[in-house]
């Protein structure tokens with residue numbers, strides 16, 4: 001159940017958007033921030049707030065990789081697996097992250113701290129390979145640098 005203050009804030013955002021669809025991703029992100037992920041119930045709430053159907057919201061949710069339709073850890077580590085990053089060592093980087101975290105891509109560490117998710121282009125191709133931890137983007141990430149970064153957040 002959405003806290004009243006958040007509900008009012010989101011209703012305000014929807015009201016000020018040109019179309020409810022325009023506000024839908026923003027609403028989903030805020031609900032995800034509140035719940036930790038976008039459950040079926042949260043998706044229904046997003047539909048209720050925007051006036052879109054649950055199917056329309058689901059279509060948007062599955063399009064955006066930063067909307068999580070399954071539970072994730074407290075922090076999500078995205079590893080770009082698109083062509084620029086892949087060609088500059090992204091695969092080796094992902095293997096290192098799997099080894100350091102002790103999980104395979106797509107999984108969450110046993111302490112629920114980090115979920116490791118491959119993703120499409122993060123828009124940082126000029127500094128490939130790229131990763132994103134939470135909302136912070138890192139570029140030119142070598143396996144060694146990734147290990148150092150993880151030491152500071154684990």
Ligand code: FES
Nearest residue numbers: 080085122124125
């Ligand atoms: S291909 Fe990795 S950031 Fe664009």
